[in-house]
Amino acid sequence: MKYQDRYEIVVRRKSSFHPAYHLSFDIQWIDPNYSLGEMARKRREILCRLEEGLLERNCQRPFPLVPQRIAVVSSEHYAEWEDFLEHLRENPYGFSFSVTLFPAFVQGEEAESSILEALQDILMEASRFDVVVLLRGGGSRVDLSCFDSYPLGKTIAGFPLPVLTGIGHYKDRSVIDYVAHGALKTPTAVANFLVDRVKEFDEQLVEQYILLRNFIQEVFEGYGVTLEDWIGRFRDCATFLFQREKEKTLRVEEKFIFLGQSFFEKQKMIQGELERAIQRETWKYVEKEKSALEQ
Amino acid sequence: MSYESAFQELRGIVEELKRGEIDIDSLAEKVKRVTFLCQFLRERLRKTEQEVQVIFQETEKKKLE
Numbered sequence: 001m002k003y004q005d006r007y008e009i010v011v012r013r014k015s016s017f018h019p020a021y022h023l024s025f026d027i028q029w030i031d032p033n034y035s036l037g038e039m040a041r042k043r044r045e046i047l048c049r050l051e052e053g054l055l056e057r058n059c060q061r062p063f064p065l066v067p068q069r070i071a072v073v074s075s076e077h078y079a080e081w082e083d084f085l086e087h088l089r090e091n092p093y094g095f096s097f098s099v100t101l102f103p104a105f106v107q108g109e110e111a112e113s114s115i116l117e118a119l120q121d122i123l124m125e126a127s128r129f130d131v132v133v134l135l136r137g138g139g140s141r142v143d144l145s146c147f148d149s150y151p152l153g154k155t156i157a158g159f160p161l162p163v164l165t166g167i168g169h170y171k172d173r174s175v176i177d178y179v180a181h182g183a184l185k186t187p188t189a190v191a192n193f194l195v196d197r198v199k200e201f202d203e204q205l206v207e208q209y210i211l212l213r214n215f216i217q218e219v220f221e222g223y224g225v226t227l228e229d230w231i232g233r234f235r236d237c238a239t240f241l242f243q244r245e246k247e248k249t250l251r252v253e254e255k256f257i258f259l260g261q262s263f264f265e266k267q268k269m270i271q272g273e274l275e276r277a278i279q280r281e282t283w284k285y286v287e288k289e290k291s292a293l294e295q
Numbered sequence: 296m297s298y299e300s301a302f303q304e305l306r307g308i309v310e311e312l313k314r315g316e317i318d319i320d321s322l323a324e325k326v327k328r329v330t331f332l333c334q335f336l337r338e339r340l341r342k343t344e345q346e347v348q349v350i351f352q353e354t355e356k357k358k359l360e
Binding site for chain 2: 213224242
């Protein structure tokens with residue numbers, strides 16, 4: 001635990017008076033719990049001030065579907081920044097990320113003002129980015145106290161882009177972790193989170209693509225079935241009509257044959273009758289001649 | 296001629312035939328016309344489906360690269 005200026009501390013001391021050295025004041029022990037309690041109190045106070053609808057504001061911003069353009073606020077000298085870059089660049093899916101560093105002190109006295117400045121720079125070209133990431137390697141709890149800041153909390157809460165933190169906390173969440181869109185434990189975790197979001201989007205795309213492909217396949221099948229159905233109907237109708245015409249012709253033909261036959265029958269009958277009449281007449285004549293001869 | 300207009304024409308002819316008000320001479324004409332329409336529609340459907348398949352294949356190849 002590192003102590004900085006203006007920390008309230010509780011100590012056990014031994015005072016003594018020596019005639020030669022006057023009053024001496026020996027610090028024998030500092031109560032760390034008091035200092036941590038003091039930090040927690042300060043944090044609660046800031047969170048209370050931020051309460052008025054500000055706390056949730058950054059969380060409520062929609063997170064970009066494909067967070068690929070990233071503004072990083074960090075110190076360029078930290079190994080974590082390099083870890084972060086490496087993790088993004090070497091993601092197993094080959095997604096590309098565009099990362100811009102806005103250098104800032106992320107601990108100590110100047111941290112607050114330099115982070116605020118970096119955020120102001122990002123704000124000037126906010127449309128170039130999808131997400132803001134604030135990075136720092138792990139450290140002791142007191143080291144992180146610069147993140148328990150009202151101006152920082154307020155700026156991040158109201159920031160027009162979602163802000164992710166990866167400031168290496170383990171137990172406590174600092175003020176900016178509370179107001180940020182997402183608080184992750186380490187810079188590497190932030191990188192993994194971003195890769196996972198892009199991966200999710202990619203999976204959704206593949207899913208939609210497969211749905212579209214199947215749908216189009218069905219559309220074609222549907223068209224094919226409908227077309228063959230109508231062609232079949234045409235064939236049935238045409239066959240029926242041809243059949244009907246054929247039958248009509250056939251009936252006319254039959255009637256004709258029938259009529260012809262009956263004509264011949266009639267002729268035959270008439271002829272027969274005629275023959276028989278002639279026979280009869282001839283016979284009569286022969287009989288008559290015969291009787292005339294006998295007389 | 297579009298697929299849609301050719302298909303509508305085919306449907307129209309079938310409806311006409313169903314009503315049965317057609318003489319044998321125009322029936323032969325209709326058969327000729329429908330044969331042409333069938334060929335056109337089947338060919339257009341097959342070609343379009345092939346084109347779409349090629350687009351899908353190219354997309355998938357790009358994705359794998």
